């Protein structure tokens with residue numbers, strides 16, 4: 001198993017006949033496609049069923065983008081943004097530019113300064129655009145695309161159509177109509193896969209491949225997870241264990257889960273995880289609130305609250321066993337900074353001590369701890385991890401008797417925004 005899980009409580013006590021029965025039923029109903037929202041379970045077997053021709057076409061398109069552009073602007077929000085962003089950030093080694101094309105995201109916020117300065121920045125680069133929206137009508141990315149499409153047409157004329165790639169629904173939406181009219185290259189977001197479960201579709205794969213990373217390895221990791229985590233076992237399946245532990249902690253008075261990382265490049269894995277669990281579970285007055293911290297940074301900030309504040313938090317460490325690069329503390333002639341006691345230790349070892357010390361401190365402060373450990377930052381491992389989270393999230397939501405695949409609450413602000421902006425019909 002690529003994800004190892006451990007829990008500060010007595011996990012064996014959670015394996016009750018009742019919970020085992022619940023998990024078995026959830027698994028059977030997902031497999032039979034009879035669970036709530038089952039029409040959106042397309043992601044479940046996607047890694048093993050993905051069409052190899054699609055992967056080849058994505059790879060070819062990525063190579064075309066690498067030839068034609070220095071920068072790929074990826075326009076999208078929510079699930080049409082966070083998957084690619086998470087994987088790219090996790091793969092990027094600090095201060096190294098390993099990408100074959102610089103990937104810049106847009107449409108995930110509404111900011112004139114952001115778009116204006118972005119277009120200025122693009123002036124000195126060769127540019128391609130990948131606009132991603134499953135519904136094809138989300139306001140924030142649509143606004144960004146209106147500006148960037150105009151920019152591309154003014155700058156490249158007819159050639160703009162060769163540089164704009166659209167990822168959207170196969171049959172409906174305003175974005176699809178534009179793509180057809182302008183004859184942009186198109187990729188499909190499958191009907192039965194919701195945005196936050198779409199990282200292994202063209203939504204996530206095209207930007208990741210364009211950057212030059214191996215989508216084959218990413219998918220191989222996801223496929224291994226699909227196979228290994230299909231086993232219905234509370235004893236050995238870490239995805240089921242994570243769901244069962246979360247559910248137990250929620251029922252025991254811990255409604256907030258803090259994901260804690262010790263390597264900053266995992267920050268957007270947390271952001272992706274927050275959308276996945278937050279939108280999947282937070283309904284009908286129920287659900288764990290997913291929050292995140294980056295340690296050591298937040299040990300000197302939110303760490304105070306975690307240690308001593310209102311007791312409603314449990315923590316989930318996401319640890320990485322090995323790092324690609326490291327440095328070792330050396331003996332200094334004069335020990336004026338009083339750090340000679342660290343001589344001979346690598347910073348990864350020091351970071352390990354930070355993790356252990358934090359775990360002990362927070363546990364003694366009454367914060368239960370779950371630890372997820374992955375071996376490294378490779379595409380294969382990340383593919384495994386993201387699938388692990390998705391399948392665990394489905395179990396977790398079903399344990400709460402929540403449909404994991406809708407997000408009715410998100411509409412509320414949209415209706416208000418349309419009214420405030422005088423959209424016809426609102």
Ligand SMILES: O=P(O)(O)OC[C@H]1O[C@H](O)[C@H](O)[C@@H](O)[C@@H]1O
Nearest residue numbers: 078079080133134135138195410
């Ligand atoms: O891909 P899109 O249709 O543009 O949707 C983008 C995002 O916005 C929506 O409002 C949903 O809350 C998200 O689940 C979704 O991922």
